[in-house]
Amino acid sequence: MIKTILKKKHIDKLSKYGLDANHLKQCTIFRFAPGETIYQEDFPITWLGIVVDGKAKVCCSSANGKNLVLCYFVSTGTIGGIELMANQNYATASLIATTDFECIAIPFEGNEKILRDNNKFLNRLCYELSTNLVNSSSNFVTSALHTGEQRLCSYIIESSHNNVFNDVLTDVACSIGLSYRHLNRLLTQLCHENILAKENYGYRIKNMKLLIKNMKLLIKKAEDARCKLISS
Numbered sequence: 080m081i082k083t084i085l086k087k088k089h090i091d092k093l094s095k096y097g098l099d100a101n102h103l104k105q106c107t108i109f110r111f112a113p114g115e116t117i118y119q120e121d122f123p124i125t126w127l128g129i130v131v132d133g134k135a136k137v138c139c140s141s142a143n144g145k146n147l148v149l150c151y152f153v154s155t156g157t158i159g160g161i162e163l164m165a166n167q168n169y170a171t172a173s174l175i176a177t178t179d180f181e182c183i184a185i186p187f188e189g190n191e192k193i194l195r196d197n198n199k200f201l202n203r204l205c206y207e208l209s210t211n212l213v214n215s216s217s218n219f220v221t222s223a224l225h226t227g228e229q230r231l232c233s234y235i236i237e238s239s240h241n242n243v244f245n246d247v248l249t250d251v252a253c254s255i256g257l258s259y260r261h262l263n264r265l266l267t268q269l270c271h272e273n274i275l276a277k278e279n280y281g282y283r284i285k286n287m288k289l290l291i292k293n294m295k296l297l298i299k300k301a302e303d304a305r306c307k308l309i310s311s
Contacts, residue, residue, distance in 0.1 A: 081110040089183050092129060096157075097199025104189035111135075111176040113240075117158065118170040125168075126184045127194065128158040133180030134240065138254065139172045152237050156207040158182065163194065164204070178240045230255040231265050232294035235275075235284070245281025269293075 085108060090100045100106055109128070111117055118124055120140055134154040153174065161171055185194070194200055234255050235244045252262040266282065269275040274290050275282045284290060 080115060083108040083110065085183070089131065092131060092183060096129065096203050097197050098185075098193075102193060103185055105186050106190075107184050109182055109184045111180040113176055113178055113180075115176045115180075117174040117176060117180065117182075118172070120170050120173040122170055123168055124159055124162050124170045125188065126159060126186045127163055127190075128182035128184055130155055130158065131181040131183060133176060133178045134238075135174050135176045135180050136238070136246075137172050137174055138250075152177065156211075157204055160204045160208055163187065163191070164208070177238055177246070227255065227257045227261060228265055228268075229294060231257070231262065232269075232290055235282075236287075236290060236294065239284055242284040242287060243281060244275070244284060 085100055085106060089108060093100050093103075093106075108131075109117075111133075117128070117135055120138075130153060134152050135158075136152055158174060159170075161167075162169070165171075231251075234246075234251060238244060238246055248262060248266075249259060252259045255262075257265075266275065266277075269290075270277055270282075272289075272293075274284070274286050274293065276285050
């Protein structure tokens with residue numbers, strides 16, 4: 080992680096949340112490299128973040144130690160808002176950068192009252208938390224009703240950066256509810272279809288349009304099959 084000072088674009092970003100950088104204490108910029116942990120589940124959390132650029136994966140460890148993606152990816156909005164509103168001093172989930180990730184870090188200490196007394200900030204935060212809840216519910220339905228291939232295609236689309244998919248495959252398998260062996264079979268199939276290409280650094284998406292089309296086609300087939308089952 081690299082710390083830097085606020086620039087004009089960060090001050091402008093804060094103003095969209097109704098926050099004045101001059102009134103915040105020790106506000107700074109955090110930059111994370113891909114793979115770095117931003118928040119660690121069950122570890123102390125001391126700051127609220129406003130995303131400036133990049134993408135990160137939200138995940139929670141189950142009792143058996145496997146990682147389950149809760150709402151897939153964060154690329155806008157705030158992080159640490161749940162902990163702030165719930166008065167929790169530990170992270171409820173892990174947040175891991177999947178690309179270069181930059182955020183404005185606002186320490187809870189010395190700023191909590193400023194944040195809680197700011198109606199514009201609270202309204203914006205509540206809207207974002209509600210949106211995340213809706214997205215999480217949608218992802219749960221997707222995991223429950225869609226096939227493994229559908230979930231994999233959706234995951235690749237969400238997690239790829241510059242047409243490169245290079246997540247840790249054991250984590251991907253746990254995240255979308257597949258065995259590691261089945262995941263590899265599906266990835267091999269996508270390579271045979273010239274949708275992906277295996278590279279040393281992971282997988283390169285050769286045809287994003289076809290990947291999206293493939294996902295939509297699979298979803299349509301599943302919906303048709305479900306409707307046929309209901310009608311019978």
